[in-house]
Amino acid sequence: MIVSDLSLGYFEESILEDISFKVQSHLCVLGDNGSGKSTLARALCGLLHYKGSIKIDNQELANIPSKERAKLISYIPSKMESFEQFTTVEDFVLLGRYPYKESFKDYTKEDKELVARTLQELGISELNRHTLHELSSGQQQLTLIAQALSGESKLLIFDEPTANLDPKNTALFVQEFKKLRQNYQTILITHDIQLASYFNDPVLFIQDAKAELFETDFFNTQKLTQAYGINFKKEDTLIGISYE
Amino acid sequence: MSKLLLWTSLILITLLSPFAGTVILDYNSLFESGSLSQRIFLELRLPRILLAFAVGGTLALAGLLFQTLFRNSLMTPFTLGVSGGAVLGAGVAIKLGLTLILGISAVSLFGFMGALFTVILLILLSRYLKRAEQESLLLLGIALSFFYTSALMVIFYLSSFTETATIMRFTMGSLSIVGYESVIISSAIALVLLGVLWLKRFELQILAISDEQASLKGINTTRLSYLFLIITSLAIGIIVSLTGPIGFIGLIIPHMIRRIYKRSVSKLIFPVFLLGGFFLLACDTLARYLSSGSEIPIGVITALIGGPFFIYLIISKQK
Numbered sequence: 001m002i003v004s005d006l007s008l009g010y011f012e013e014s015i016l017e018d019i020s021f022k023v024q025s026h027l028c029v030l031g032d033n034g035s036g037k038s039t040l041a042r043a044l045c046g047l048l049h050y051k052g053s054i055k056i057d058n059q060e061l062a063n064i065p066s067k068e069r070a071k072l073i074s075y076i077p078s079k080m081e082s083f084e085q086f087t088t089v090e091d092f093v094l095l096g097r098y099p100y101k102e103s104f105k106d107y108t109k110e111d112k113e114l115v116a117r118t119l120q121e122l123g124i125s126e127l128n129r130h131t132l133h134e135l136s137s138g139q140q141q142l143t144l145i146a147q148a149l150s151g152e153s154k155l156l157i158f159d160e161p162t163a164n165l166d167p168k169n170t171a172l173f174v175q176e177f178k179k180l181r182q183n184y185q186t187i188l189i190t191h192d193i194q195l196a197s198y199f200n201d202p203v204l205f206i207q208d209a210k211a212e213l214f215e216t217d218f219f220n221t222q223k224l225t226q227a228y229g230i231n232f233k234k235e236d237t238l239i240g241i242s243y244e
Numbered sequence: 245m246s247k248l249l250l251w252t253s254l255i256l257i258t259l260l261s262p263f264a265g266t267v268i269l270d271y272n273s274l275f276e277s278g279s280l281s282q283r284i285f286l287e288l289r290l291p292r293i294l295l296a297f298a299v300g301g302t303l304a305l306a307g308l309l310f311q312t313l314f315r316n317s318l319m320t321p322f323t324l325g326v327s328g329g330a331v332l333g334a335g336v337a338i339k340l341g342l343t344l345i346l347g348i349s350a351v352s353l354f355g356f357m358g359a360l361f362t363v364i365l366l367i368l369l370s371r372y373l374k375r376a377e378q379e380s381l382l383l384l385g386i387a388l389s390f391f392y393t394s395a396l397m398v399i400f401y402l403s404s405f406t407e408t409a410t411i412m413r414f415t416m417g418s419l420s421i422v423g424y425e426s427v428i429i430s431s432a433i434a435l436v437l438l439g440v441l442w443l444k445r446f447e448l449q450i451l452a453i454s455d456e457q458a459s460l461k462g463i464n465t466t467r468l469s470y471l472f473l474i475i476t477s478l479a480i481g482i483i484v485s486l487t488g489p490i491g492f493i494g495l496i497i498p499h500m501i502r503r504i505y506k507r508s509v510s511k512l513i514f515p516v517f518l519l520g521g522f523f524l525l526a527c528d529t530l531a532r533y534l535s536s537g538s539e540i541p542i543g544v545i546t547a548l549i550g551g552p553f554f555i556y557l558i559i560s561k562q563k
Contacts, residue, residue: 070460
């Protein structure tokens, strides 16, 4: 994915201006609350009108038909949102196959088998008949990931995946995320400095509608302090989750 | 078990239905061609049963669709004033003495215009609401309903005694027909609504989960919502102009089906349609059993059953 001179805004209000970056394999997006990270994510999924250029596989995102676009990019929101009370995990994950489904027809046997395999790989097969509302936050996160994986896209965009997770589920998420990184390109949007520094990917730091790309070396106290405007320190006495 | 009981009793009522009414049919002469009983059966009772079924099913489906699109079980064409708009439109056509416009029934056309006008108005007004203020849309609908009622009062005020009586009878709702014209029209509109929902059931399922999910999967949510809203306006407008407003079906039936089946919306389309049809038929059968001489309007029956039932639903949900 290659982004150049991207500007985004709602109505007259400008949210992001002239952003350029490339996603080679993995990218981490950092920035303050309300700095426009989620807006960027929505734009990269093709949900917003934009100025500038977003190219994926050498095609301009805005020119890709919406179903084809859905096959290329998967978005994993931080929280499961469902207004429908009785959607089961299986039904929900099956929606990942929607862009591949023929109009008016039911999902095929292959679709359903793929979903079953994906649930198995993520270790949540036994949840397939449960409704979304019965799941814990960690299980909801895995279900969202399962849906994204069943879509077989190359690029996965994670929007604050650990924001609603307890330490145990965070550790579980990181294990899954590590495995996924071997087969998929990822964009990780997060506030979790520990998580971000662990993977040490190139960082896109967003502030005041501008973005700066740090290919390497972002995660040292000096850079972080400079970027966020608060003090960072590195001490052995601080406790964090072990991701090993 | 409760499912079996429900459907069996509804089918039994359907079988008994032709024999309810002021004239008691004679079984023996039912199959004699040209007999009075047979004529009553074929020209009055049977069309009425078919009409009740198509109308009930359509109203229930329209309710399900509105509840899904607006994500609130109180949002139905009836509560949002869409039926009210259709009634007003039809009332205007009756007052003006219009019968046919371009070969289409003027009452139906005005009914559809009234329904469509209301839906467009709601869409435009809802743009001024924030996402979290969905409930305000309900208040807008209620405000519109009051407005329409008052406007209808003005028409009453301006009308002659006979016009007033016609419009008044119309607003109470009635399934009393002779022959098959209304049956054909209402069945056609029921099939169109059922067909569109069936073909778009997977899109509806995603839309029911969230707009975001639908957009991410490549669905044009705005276009899809408009398609659903226009089809529903058409259905409501035409149905209301045929039978007058019949309330509560769109509210209660999807509620009941959700409680019984506990499935996602794409799997509720046929059960909602069937229960809506059977329910209105049962109400109409009851109306015919109870009536002696002049008939109790069907809208009155559905509201009398629907009101308390709905209160029960809301209270039992709290436990």
